[in-house]
Amino acid sequence: MGVSGHIVVAGAGITGAATALALTEAGFAVTLLDRAAAGSAVSGASLACLGTHMSSEIELPQLIWATRRWAEWDRRFAGAFHYRRCGQIRFIEHEADIPVAEHWIALERAAGLTPELLTRERLRRVEPALTGPLVAASWSPTDALVNPFLAVRCLISAAVAAGARFRSHCPVEAIDVAGGRVTGVVTPGGRIAADAVVVTGGPWTAELVAPLGVALPILPRKAQCLATIRQPVTIRGVVGGCKSDHGGVDAGYTQIQQSEAGQILFNTVLAGGLAEAGAQGHVPEVDRRFVLDSIDTLTRLFPALRAVELLRSWVRYEAVTPDDRFIVGAVGPAGLLVAAGDNGTGFCRAPVIGEVIAAALSGRPCAIDSAPYDPGRFPAAGAT
Amino acid sequence: MSATRIDCDICIVGGGPAGLSAALAAAKAGATVHLLDLFERPGGQYFMQPAAGAHGPARRQIAAGGRLIAAARAAGVTVHENAEVFGAYADPVIYARVGESALTLRPKAVVIATGAHDRVAPFPGWTLPGVMTPGAGQRLAKLHGTLPGRRVVLAGCGPFLMVVAGQLRAAGCDVLRVVEATPSPRALLAGIARHPARWGEALRLLTPVAPLAGRFRFGAVVTAAAGDDHVRSVTIARLGADGLPDERARETIADVDALLVGHGFRPSIEVPRLLGCAIDFDQDAGGHHLRIDRATGATSVPGIFAAGEVTGVAGARPALAAGTIAGLAAARHAGFAAGKGDERALARALDFALMLRRAYRVPYRALGRLPRPETVLCRCEEIDAATVAAAHADGARDAAGIKLWTRAGMGPCQGRGCGFGLGLQLAETAGLDPAAFGANPSRFPARPVPLSVVADALAAGEDGA
CATH class of the missing domain: 3.50.50.60 (FAD/NAD(P)-binding domain)
Known part of the structure; x- marks a missing residue:
């Protein structure tokens, strides 16, 4: 595309923060805006697992690139966001799921990664408190966790130090277009001129670009989580459920981990939680069915935690696309780009998104294959 | 179950x-x-x-x-x-x-x-043992017959201070000072004068504290408490015309073993x-x-x-x-x-x-200026004023942003204790509007509760349960 000048990035979650940093380092003048506090939407609710395991077969090369970039950032920013290479377990409750795990392990090992299948005995050494009724587990030792709040703050601060401007509580209300080109954004504080606008607004993205004739297939879906009060170190790594064809918890999604502050964070999602367009504007209380399912799974896997006190719940909205992949690139009028569709696993992918956008706007080759994120796979998105 | x-x-x-x-x-x-x-x-x-x-x-x-x-x-x-x-x-x-x-x-x-x-605002020394709220001190005395201390300083703003002063004196405490931020009791007395129906009640409130009249300090705030393992001394300062503590008009009260401070x-x-x-x-x-x-x-x-x-x-x-x-x-x-x-x-x-x-004037400006960089603002997570200021410098502008970037308000009290002080400090040092700064929104559960009790309660509430 080869744009020069001033770029507005609308949305300061982890995707927007990584995008703003990549664009600033590519030499653009960047203004990063958020409707509220930075990272206060789904990024702040994220369990921030940086993993390659059992995530996406199609995106495995991109995930490997992303996890390496995160490790580089950890060194570059001197541990500012508390990167921990704690590993990830996917627990297996049925013998029939072992071949599923073996399938993922084989394809990840072929890509140079080191996951393996753990027997119950080895599992006990890797995650001693995980004493629930399991038949086996898969184990990916290179997967990591970061503090999601500090990761957003660190990338924004790095972008600002390199010359970007950041404003919170400054919602983009509309995107101005003249002569088929984006010319700026409208905010309550006034108009901001721009040569290009990148919308990194998660579930708010679709409604922001809709007036420009761009129809993005992005819907909000509830992302809910629970936290206990702080505990002594009990859970060492990320504990998730193995992908499975079974019903019950196996058909849903579970993630359990202990924060560096000691709180145990956990969620089990059995029902879909997909919401109407626009639902992201109001954060409701947590679903009671979700609370019951999550406590049930946690205490089945970690029976010793039954008496632990629940501290807090939170609900945000993740942005869901039909094929579970981000939509990243130019759409609609010249100078308009989008980067949204986290599907609940966006945190890890943020460096990839930043690179794809920076390459597109600089007109240089991208360091990674951006095809999985091509907006053109949804014709109504009006890819340019 | x-x-x-x-x-x-x-x-x-x-x-x-x-x-x-x-x-x-x-x-x-x-x-x-x-x-x-x-x-x-x-x-x-x-x-x-x-x-x-x-x-x-x-x-x-x-x-x-x-x-x-x-x-x-x-x-x-x-x-x-x-x-x-x-x-x-x-x-x-x-x-x-x-x-x-x-x-x-x-x-x-x-x-x-x-x-x-109780509404509390942080100041240097506020986390020392022996420093508590007037409400907590009253609870000790009323419920358990325990004195919060023998030599007590009461400080803050509002009629509740007088109530507690009278009760603690009657219970046997030596009330060394009652430090009331409002400049003088004139507005209070004039207001009571306009409500004859409440004169009896006012008399019952004022009579027990009348012997303490000489120990009242109007128009002043506690600026610091000091002590090694327990509060031993309390420094107060008169409020200037700008609403800020006048460091030249300071008084240090020695041999204190309890400081009860709250602003409504x-x-x-x-x-x-x-x-x-x-x-x-x-x-x-x-x-x-x-x-x-x-x-x-x-x-x-x-x-x-x-x-x-x-x-x-x-x-x-x-x-x-x-x-x-x-x-x-x-x-x-x-x-x-x-x-x-x-x-x-x-x-x-x-x-x-x-x-x-209207008769009382909470010294919001002064309270926002009291913390020093090393003063803890959030007790649950032990977050100090310098850490909060750094998050503000990086772009955090409201309670949610400060919480995400510092953990202030993420602990067991979920911001109930620290929210007032955080808002005041950022109003005073960074010009943020306390109303827009917001409160840490409460989320389920409203207080920490065992997982087993949560599960039992929710299951019992389901239709058909």
């Missing part, structure tokens, strides 16, 4: 003056009423009921509270003591913990009477916020408080009514009148023919409360 499920007409959350009067009114109208109270005995801070019964300096209040509790019970109200409400959904359903058991109520209407908690109360809005009840902000009414229709106590959520301090701090008299109004409205909502309560009595009580509010 240990859970009790109760389907009833009305659930009252909180057993202080507002909750008790609401319960009494609703029960008299014929409703089945269950009242949940946090403590061993209902009464709240105002009608606190010691195990020993009504004696001591607060015996009139204790006796009046005892009569109200007895009347409510006689009218058929079921009181659940030690009931910690941790969840509420607008069905409506109320989830509580009683010891290790779950209690789930499915009422037709709810009256929120959760009261308020914050409405306890956690449970009604879970229900989605709308709030307003008025710093002089305690900050964020529930928005209600004064004629009925109705909140913005159908079937949820509220009364007392949670609707804006105004004291026990308005709470009693508003409780009756809300209890009757809740009974009508539940299908009972009930009256409307005495709105004029509430108006008169509120009028006096507003006079009191």
Whole structure:
């Protein structure tokens, strides 16, 4: 595309923060805006697992690139966001799921990664408190966790130090277009001129670009989580459920981990939680069915935690696309780009998104294959 | 599994003056009423009921509270003591913990009477042992007959300081100083003079503190407390014309073993916020408080009514009148023919409360300037002022942003304790508007509760359970 000048990035979650940093380092003048506090939407609710395991077969090369970039950032920013290479377990409750795990392990090992299948005995050494009724587990030792709040703050601060401007509580209300080109954004504080606008607004993205004739297939879906009060170190790594064809918890999604502050964070999602367009504007209380399912799974896997006190719940909205992949690139009028569709696993992918956008706007080759994120796979998105 | 499920007409959350009067009114109208109270005995801070019964300096209040509790019970109200409400959904359903058991109520209407908690602002030394709130000190003395200390300094703002000063003196404390931020008692005395109906009450308030007259310091604030393992000395400073402490007009009080400091109360809005009840902000009414229709106590959520301090701090008299109004409205909502309560009595009580509010001046500016960089602002997570300032410098502009980037407000109290101080400090040092700064929004559960109790309570509340 080869744009020069001033770029507005609308949305300061982890995707927007990584995008703003990549664009600033590519030499653009960047203004990063958020409707509220930075990272206060789904990024702040994220369990921030940086993993390659059992995530996406199609995106495995991109995930490997992303996890390496995160490790580089950890060194570059001197541990500012508390990167921990704690590993990830996917627990297996049925013998029939072992071949599923073996399938993922084989394809990840072929890509140079080191996951393996753990027997119950080895599992006990890797995650001693995980004493629930399991038949086996898969184990990916290179997967990591970061503090999601500090990761957003660190990338924004790095972008600002390199010359970007950041404003919170400054919602983009509309995107101005003249002569088929984006010319700026409208905010309550006034108009901001721009040569290009990148919308990194998660579930708010679709409604922001809709007036420009761009129809993005992005819907909000509830992302809910629970936290206990702080505990002594009990859970060492990320504990998730193995992908499975079974019903019950196996058909849903579970993630359990202990924060560096000691709180145990956990969620089990059995029902879909997909919401109407626009639902992201109001954060409701947590679903009671979700609370019951999550406590049930946690205490089945970690029976010793039954008496632990629940501290807090939170609900945000993740942005869901039909094929579970981000939509990243130019759409609609010249100078308009989008980067949204986290599907609940966006945190890890943020460096990839930043690179794809920076390459597109600089007109240089991208360091990674951006095809999985091509907006053109949804014709109504009006890819340019 | 240990859970009790109760389907009833009305659930009252909180057993202080507002909750008790609401319960009494609703029960008299014929409703089945269950009242949940946090403590061993209902009464709240105002009608606190010691195990020993009504004696001591607060015996009139204790006796009046005892009569109200007895009347409510006689009218058929079921009181659940030690009931910690941790969840509420607008069905409506109320989830509580009683010891290790779950209690789930499915009422037709709810009256929120959760009261308020002490409002504290951080200053150097405020986390030392021996530094506590006037409310906590009063609780020790009233309930347990324990003195918060022998040589006590009371400080802050508001008529409650005088109440506690009188009670502590009567209980045997040496009250060294009463440090009141308001410049002089003139507005208070003039206001009382305009309300002859309250002269008797005022006399009962002022008489016990009259011997302490020489120990009052008006127009001053505590700027620091010091001591190694316990508070030993307290520094106070006079407030200048700019509202900030004048460091040249300082006084250090030595040989102190307790400092009781608080600047009024914050409405306890956690449970009604879970229900989605709308709030307003008025710093002089305690900050964020529930928005209600004064004629009925109705909140913005159908079937949820509220009364007392949670609707804006105004004291026990308005709470009693508003409780009756809300209890009757809740009974009508539940299908009972009930009256409307005495709105004029509430108006008169509120009028006096507003006079009191205007007679006192909380030194917001000064409080926002007291913390030093190393002063802890959030006690649960031990976050200091320098850490908060750095997050502001990086772009955090509200309670949510500060919390995400510093952990201030993420601990067990979820910002109940530190929210006021954080807002003041950022108002003063960074020009942020305390109203826009916001509060840490309460989320389920409203207080920490064992996973097993949560699971039992939620399961018991399900339809068909």
